[in-house]
Amino acid sequence: MTTHITIGISACLFGQNTRYDGGHRLEQGLLDLVAGNVVLMPLCPEAECGLGIPREPMQLEGNPENPKLLTMATRQDLTDRMRIWIGQRLNRLAGEAVGGLILKARSPSCGMRVPVHGPWTGENAYSLGLFARACRQRFPTLPIADEEELRDPATLAAFLKRAADHAQNTREDQR
Numbered sequence: 001m002t003t004h005i006t007i008g009i010s011a012c013l014f015g016q017n018t019r020y021d022g023g024h025r026l027e028q029g030l031l032d033l034v035a036g037n038v039v040l041m042p043l044c045p046e047a048e049c050g051l052g053i054p055r056e057p058m059q060l061e062g063n064p065e066n067p068k069l070l071t072m073a074t075r076q077d078l079t080d081r082m083r084i085w086i087g088q089r090l091n092r093l094a095g096e097a098v099g100g101l102i103l104k105a106r107s108p109s110c111g112m113r114v115p116v117h118g119p120w121t122g123e124n125a126y127s128l129g130l131f132a133r134a135c136r137q138r139f140p141t142l143p144i145a146d147e148e149e150l151r152d153p154a155t156l157a158a159f160l161k162r163a164a165d166h167a168q169n170t171r172e173d174q175r
């Protein structure tokens with residue numbers, strides 16, 4: 001049963017013009033597949049923490065276990081600003097009985113496997129984006145996937161099943 005599940009989604013995948021370049025990455029095929037089964041709740045960490053649209057591109061740098069979020073040209077460290085917003089947003093998310101999250105691949109904020117730049121040991125360093133990492137840490141059982149994984153129908157079906165189960169368990173815990 002997958003009706004009436006709320007799933008958070010990166011706003012740019014939902015078609016909102018929240019990207020650094022003022023554009024979107026509408027994932028229409030995915031939206032069509034989940035329509036009728038879920039209520040999608042768009043969110044954009046970078047826009048909602050006040051970085052503006054458009055904005056300077058940014059990337060993860062430093063220790064892959066604890067990377068920083070820096071703008072690429074002017075080298076502004078946005079890590080603390082993003083973390084403050086994330087803490088506030090996750091406090092609200094905890095009460096929203098969300099079944100899962102669909103996050104934009106490779107984004108330094110939303111991505112599940114994001115290149116990390118800068119000095120480190122190892123040739124290829126990757127991390128979760130700052131928002132994705134915080135969600136994983138705060139809600140370890142919450143199903144999280146990016147849009148690229150969910151283009152596979154079997155993976156999408158399994159994700160929706162897990163999201164329905166998670167939402168049901170959360171509602172029961174909150175009673």
Ligand code: SF4
Nearest residue numbers: 010011012044104107
């Ligand atoms: S990837 Fe995440 S932070 Fe970037 S525009 Fe999309 S929702 Fe916003």
